[in-house]
Structure formats: structure tokens, C-alpha cells
């Protein structure tokens with residue numbers, strides 16, 4: 001029995017892998033294993049013999065089982081150690097750069113604009129881009145014969161045969177949102193309405209789709225002075241300068257009376273634009289006191305309410321802020337070129353998830 005024990009313990013200890021170990025287990029304790037066969041012999045023994053051999057065999061069986069378990073554990077530890085040694089990752093290696101999306105500069109500037117006006121109590125309103133020509137023109141004091149309609153290079157929606165819905169256009173400006181919001185919410189009101197607008201026009205400073213932000217403030221005694229203050233506050237905050245002087249030039253829009261085009265003071269030095277200083281002027285928006293007919297069209301009593309409106313090109317002021325020369329680049333180019341102009345995209349945590357830091 002002792003030689004038997006020594007030989008099996010030896011085989012178990014020497015088993016180099018799982019397979020050899022399983023071979024040893026079957027050889028000793030399997031159905032036809034050496035130790036199992038000897039246990040079967042117990043039945044043929046006399047009770048005295050059995051009393052001696054039985055416990056000895058059982059003890060041997062237990063000993064072999066624990067030797068098997070110990071060896072199995074040792075083998076799997078060794079296997080793990082081997083894997084850890086061979087399969088490793090150099091986590092100190094610099095990650096490969098990945099192409100990463102960012103917010104479009106126009107969206108970013110729209111958010112900046114909205115944040116600045118929010119500080120002055122202006123909410124954000126929206127309207128449809130496919131607009132009825134009543135909202136885009138008539139309600140804004142541009143009846144169908146009005147020459148301003150032609151000047152706006154309007155895209156008209158095609159009309160199917162038998163379609164008798166009111167004519168629709170791609171809105172040429174954000175001003176129809178003035179009417180919609182006044183109808184919905186009434187006066188007093190203070191809103192901006194940023195969004196896409198469309199005109200059939202294409203050159204270095206015009207794209208068929210561009211962005212405007214409308215401003216509208218209606219109350220009992222709003223004046224042009226309020227408009228001037230609001231705009232100067234806005235430009236100082238937007239261009240991140242102490243103050244920006246504005247120049248109001250008398251102008252004409254059918255939906256405002258009086259009307260003014262507004263310029264901001266600026267200078268060109270060595271090919272770079274500086275807003276807020278110098279002796280140049282840059283036109284940035286159209287504005288005026290909302291025409292009584294416009295208020296009336298929106299269901300607001302012009303004898304009780306008055307206020308200002310303005311319309312500003314978002315792409316335009318983005319180009320000024322970041323010194324970008326060609327508007328078309330905003331919409332048909334890889335935006336990475338904007339870095340060249342010092343444009344830093346907003347750091348948006350949700351857009352960084354899972355990407356290399």
C-alpha cells in the first residue's frame with residue numbers, strides 16, 4: 001500500500017498539465033482505477049481483513065483526492081501567471097489620435113448669443129423654416145405687390161396641381177417669428193429667435209442658407225434708446241471687449257418705423273479685424289421700432305404696446321468674431337480649418353465620452 005501511495009502521489013505531483021493530472025486521477029480513482037479496484041476487493045475479504053484494509057484505503061483515497069485538488073490549483077495558478085506574463089498591455093503607450101466631432105461654430109455662436117440675451121431677460125422662440133407667405137411677408141407689412149418681396153430672392157415652394165393651400169416660401173428672414181410669438185404669447189414680450197433662413201444668393205459673403213437671430217421687445221414704453229443699450233451690451237459681451245460703439249443709420253424696412261441699420265466700430269490692422277476700436281464701421285444688423293401695422297397683424301393693440309425689433313446675421317458676427325473671410329467655408333468645408341482662425345470649440349462633456357482625452 002505504501003508503494004502504491006508513493007507512486008500515485010508522485011504521478012500527481014509530476015503532472016505537467018490538466019490532461020496529465022486527469023490521467024493520474026482516472027488511473028487511481030477512476031471506475032477502473034487501481035485504488036477503486038482494490039476497494040472493490042474489500043467485499044471478498046474476511047471481516048478482520050476488511051477492518052484493516054478498509055480505513056487504510058479510504059484514507060489513501062482522501063489523500064489522493066486532496067493531492068489532486070492541490071495540484072489542480074497549482075496548475076491553474078501557473079497558467080494564470082503565464083498568461084499574465086505573455087498577454088500584457090502597455091497602458092503607458094500614447095493613444096492613437098481619433099477624429100472627433102465638435103459643435104459647429106454657427107451652433108456655438110447661436111448658443112453664445114442666446115446666453116447673452118438670456119442675461120437681459122430675453123427668451124428663445126422658434127418658427128418653421130417653410131413659412132406661409134402671409135407670415136413671411138403680408139403680416140410684416142409687405143403686401144403682395146411690395147417690391148421688398150422681389151428684393152429678398154425668395155425660394156417659393158413648388159405647388160402640386162390642385163393644391164390650393166396658401167402659398168409657402170422658405171422663410172427669407174426670422175421676422176415671421178415676431179408675428180407667431182406675439183400671436184401665441186401676446187405682449188409684453190422679450191424674445192430672440194435664432195434660426196435658418198434662405199435666399200437665392202451665393203458668393204463670398206452669401207450662401208443660399210444662412211442664419212439670423214431676430215430680437216423683439218414689446219412693452220408699454222420701449223424705445224430706440226432701449227434698443228441701443230441692449231445692442232451695445234450684447235456686442236461688448238459677444239466680442240469680449242469693454243464696450244462697442246454703435247452707429248445707427250436711418251434705413252427702411254416695411255416692418256419697422258423708424259428703421260435703422262446698425263454699424264459697430266472696428267479697425268483693420270495688419271489684416272486682422274478689431275471690434276470696438278479704430279475708425280472703421282461694420283454693418284451688422286437691421287432694426288427699428290415695430291410698425292403699428294405689424295403689431296395689429298399679430299393681434300396686438302398698437303395704441304397700448306410698442307417696442308423694437310432687430311435682425312442680425314449669426315454667420316456674419318461669427319465671421320467677425322473669429323476673423324473668417326469666406327462664409328461658404330462654414331457650410332461646405334471641413335471645419336478643422338477653423339482652428340487656424342483660433343476658433344476653439346466649446347468643451348462639451350457629452351461629446352468626450354469614450355474618446356481619448
Ligand code: PHE
Pocket residue numbers: 172173174175253256286287288309310311312
Ligand atoms: N428681417 C430683416 C432682414 O432680414 C432684418 C430686420 C429685422 C430689420 C427686424 C428690422 C427689424 O433683412
